[in-house]
Amino acid sequence: MFIINCPYCGKREQSEFKAGGEAHIVRPKQPTELSDDQWAEYLFMRKNIKGIQFERWVHTHGCRKWFNVVRDTSNDVIKAVYKMGEKPPTK
Amino acid sequence: MTKNKYSLFSLIKHAFSYHENWEKAWKDPEPKKEYEVIIIGGGGHGLATAYYLAKKHDIKNIAVVEKGWIGGGNTGRNTTIIRSNYLWDASAGLYDHALKIWEGLSQELNYNVMFSQRGVMNLAHNLQDVRDLKRRTHANRLNGIDAIYLNTEQVKKFCPIINTSPDIRYPVLGGTLQRRAGTARHDAVAWGYARCADKMGVDIIQNCEVKGIKRNGDSVEGIETTKGFIKTKKIGVVAAGHSSVIANMAGLKLPLESKPLQALVSEPVKPIIDTVVMSNAVHAYVSQSDKGELVIGAGTDDYVSYSQKGSHDIVEGTLNAILELYPIFSRMKMLRQWGGIVDICPDASPIISKTSIKGLYFNCGWGTGGFKATPGSGDLFAHTIANDEPHKLNAAFNINRFVSGDLVDEHGAAAVAH
Numbered sequence: 001m002f003i004i005n006c007p008y009c010g011k012r013e014q015s016e017f018k019a020g021g022e023a024h025i026v027r028p029k030q031p032t033e034l035s036d037d038q039w040a041e042y043l044f045m046r047k048n049i050k051g052i053q054f055e056r057w058v059h060t061h062g063c064r065k066w067f068n069v070v071r072d073t074s075n076d077v078i079k080a081v082y083k084m085g086e087k088p089p090t091k
Numbered sequence: 092m093t094k095n096k097y098s099l100f101s102l103i104k105h106a107f108s109y110h111e112n113w114e115k116a117w118k119d120p121e122p123k124k125e126y127e128v129i130i131i132g133g134g135g136h137g138l139a140t141a142y143y144l145a146k147k148h149d150i151k152n153i154a155v156v157e158k159g160w161i162g163g164g165n166t167g168r169n170t171t172i173i174r175s176n177y178l179w180d181a182s183a184g185l186y187d188h189a190l191k192i193w194e195g196l197s198q199e200l201n202y203n204v205m206f207s208q209r210g211v212m213n214l215a216h217n218l219q220d221v222r223d224l225k226r227r228t229h230a231n232r233l234n235g236i237d238a239i240y241l242n243t244e245q246v247k248k249f250c251p252i253i254n255t256s257p258d259i260r261y262p263v264l265g266g267t268l269q270r271r272a273g274t275a276r277h278d279a280v281a282w283g284y285a286r287c288a289d290k291m292g293v294d295i296i297q298n299c300e301v302k303g304i305k306r307n308g309d310s311v312e313g314i315e316t317t318k319g320f321i322k323t324k325k326i327g328v329v330a331a332g333h334s335s336v337i338a339n340m341a342g343l344k345l346p347l348e349s350k351p352l353q354a355l356v357s358e359p360v361k362p363i364i365d366t367v368v369m370s371n372a373v374h375a376y377v378s379q380s381d382k383g384e385l386v387i388g389a390g391t392d393d394y395v396s397y398s399q400k401g402s403h404d405i406v407e408g409t410l411n412a413i414l415e416l417y418p419i420f421s422r423m424k425m426l427r428q429w430g431g432i433v434d435i436c437p438d439a440s441p442i443i444s445k446t447s448i449k450g451l452y453f454n455c456g457w458g459t460g461g462f463k464a465t466p467g468s469g470d471l472f473a474h475t476i477a478n479d480e481p482h483k484l485n486a487a488f489n490i491n492r493f494v495s496g497d498l499v500d501e502h503g504a505a506a507v508a509h
Contacts, residue, residue, distance in 0.1 A: 001401075001402040014402060019393045019394035019395070021348065036494045037494055040494040044437050044493040046346065046347065048335035048345070048347050048349055049339075055395070073349075073396050075398055
């Protein structure tokens with residue numbers, strides 16, 4: 001269990017949130033033209049990183065807004081939080 | 092193997108020397124320069140794979156490399172439930188294959204894995220549960236798997252401590268029972284396979300972390316480890332929660348997410364529950380170990396983590412459900428809680444498969460239910476590695492199903508919530 005700093009509500013317990021998986025997976029612009037391999041890549045394949053991971057969370061029991069989190073998955077330490085549409089931090 | 096067979100005779104013989112001269116169950120070798128096959132991951136599945144490769148496929152030059160100690164990962168962290176009452180044909184074939192091996196495993200390994208067919212009961216708490224469980228019972232029977240449906244009175248009769256009152260939040264409306272199902276001793280499974288594999292010449296190399304996979308174009312050449320480079324043409328990866336980490340080393344992406352799964356045990360008490368009861372809807376699994384501890388399985392967290400711990404609210408939710416179903420446990424104290432990292436596929440079914448890289452095989456994605464499959468998984472993975480093609484029982488569990496769309500969707504169908 002850890003604390004997440006919601007960009008809209010501030011620091012709240014992780015149990016108020018729901019994890020939405022890997023961030024920055026872009027929906028294909030031309031879905032009808034994708035090959036099966038490309039669909040598999042988009043739908044199923046995940047980096048599943050041990051270390052710094054960029055991911056989406058939603059404040060289900062709060063403002064219900066989606067945002068991005070940079071978290072170290074080896075120890076659950078959160079490095080940064082940023083809103084949807086913002087560029088991910090480089091450091 | 093007969094020379095060092097465990098028996099009543101050897102027990103008496105060693106009693107005269109105060110049990111101080113038992114030979115080591117397995118050696119502690121340094122890695123050789125080259126192996127025919129290297130298994131990455133010394134858990135139950137990895138050790139079983141090595142054992143069946145040596146026993147059934149006559150490959151003797153095998154190494155199992157393990158980052159920590161054997162059986163120290165998910166093999167030592169699960170709730171030891173064994174069952175095969177899966178809905179889909181492919182899963183039923185896979186898990187019942189494993190269950191059939193379990194039934195003779197102690198004799199085969201000359202090692203008591205304490206397999207106890209005490210039955211597994213799955214509860215229904217709403218109308219949809221009832222329909223799903225009845226459907227699964229029929230599907231199981233069509234696949235030759237024993238399954239019966241129980242009404243509320245029969246559930247109460249089979250496990251009298253369950254609260255079947257109609258006015259609890261999630262009343263018990265019925266359940267299914269697989270009598271051949273049960274539990275086994277998790278450590279003994281790893282140790283039994285390790286001992287037999289070692290006897291057949293398999294090198295079990297502990298404290299040896301894989302740092303890289305060396306590729307030559309589309310095939311593998313060996314592994315970089317903390318104990319140096321080891322050459323091989325075939326690598327079988329059985330790294331559970333760390334499968335994606337190994338895959339990344341080979342430049343491969345897998346459809347997996349690794350999440351914490353928690354379990355806990357209570358203080359030991361006298362025998363109170365002689366079966367395994369699982370409840371999908373409220374997510375409460377409970378059985379009692381031979382030591383007398385209640386063994387309780389909680390759910391997974393919904394975020395990716397390799398931290399081997401989970402969130403407290405998951406445990407709290409599970410214990411809430413346990414207390415409502417078993418009011419008798421209300422004053423029990425919990426002794427230990429822990430987490431393991433489980434690798435979950437989008438369809439909640441495993442991958443036992445070749446990959447696009449020649450000589451690289453993956454056995455992963457077992458998610459929350461890998462222990463029950465240990466012997467079958469090892470057997471089928473050994474077959475896949477030895478023949479460079481799957482056995483008919485694991486053909487459906489290939490990695491290409493995520494491209495073709497031919498998934499084995501056990502999410503919600505497998506009698507547990509994943």
